[in-house]
Amino acid sequence: MGDTVLIDHPADGVTRLTLNRPDDMNTINLELVTDMHEALDAVDADHDCRAVILTGAGRAFCAGLDLKGYGVVPGTEEFGHAQRGFAVQQHIAEVVHRIRGVRQPVIAAINGAAAGGGLAWALACDIRYCADTAKFGTAFIRLGISGCDMGVSWLLPRLIGASRAWELILTGRVFDAEEADRLGIVSRSVPADELVDRCMGVAEEIRGNSPFGTWMTKEVLWANLEIPSLTAGMDIENRNQIMTSLTDDSKEAMQSFLAKRPVAWKNR
Secondary structure, rough: OOOOEEEEEEEOOEEEEOOOOHOOOOEHHHHHHHHHHHHHHHHHHHOOOOOOEEEOOOOEEEOOOOOOOOOOOOOOOOOHHHHHHHHHHHHHHHHHHHHOOOHHHOEEEEEEEEEHHHHHHHHHHOEEEEEEEOEOOOOOOOOOOOOOOOOHHHHHHHOOOOOHHHHHHHHHEEHHHHEEEEEEEOEEEEEHHHHHHHHHHHHHHHOOOOHHHHHHHHHHHHHOOOOOOOOHHHHHHHHHHHHHHHHHHHHHHHHHHOOOOOOOOOOO
């Protein structure tokens, strides 16, 4: 694991990933993205991990692409300019898929600026809280490129509706924590010194639930953003309910509820 993404475990079952380029506002370059891929692979393989917190070191969450240069994706050194650029694009954007794909819910603790790719990574998380000092912006269009990048044009309209999302994407304007809270981009804006505790509290609540049930819930929530009908969505729900109800953990949870004792989850 590299130095640009720090991994620690602030509580049992909780993993924290900290983007660690504070002098550059945690902007995105090849090293950071490579380390993010490796960190998310490690999280997904850690069966003791029940929830993840993603945050940034210093005064920013992630201020987007490092305009000083990204680097060349290994294996593409001899490609043409367009081909190398496309490899870079896919390398960065795949982090969005990876955040969505890990089994554990990912909580974004947005401690400062979240712009461009940083906003995209925050939107890819399952839950978002921000410090009341945080700033946001889609930013892409202000760099002379398309405002539709890294999944933002898919994620943002589903969070806040098409009209509001399109206004933010087409202008690329910066907006503050209060507006992010009001629009529903974050669950809540909190004082900066309360952000860690708020996210830890949510992570602890998630940790108290069934590991398999939480995994399957995340799968269905994301899948149903793409489902074309209520019937199709309920079909997935029905199958997951029966599958999870047949686990040993489900039987233990029922017995624990009746006995009024804590559940001893075994992920079986």
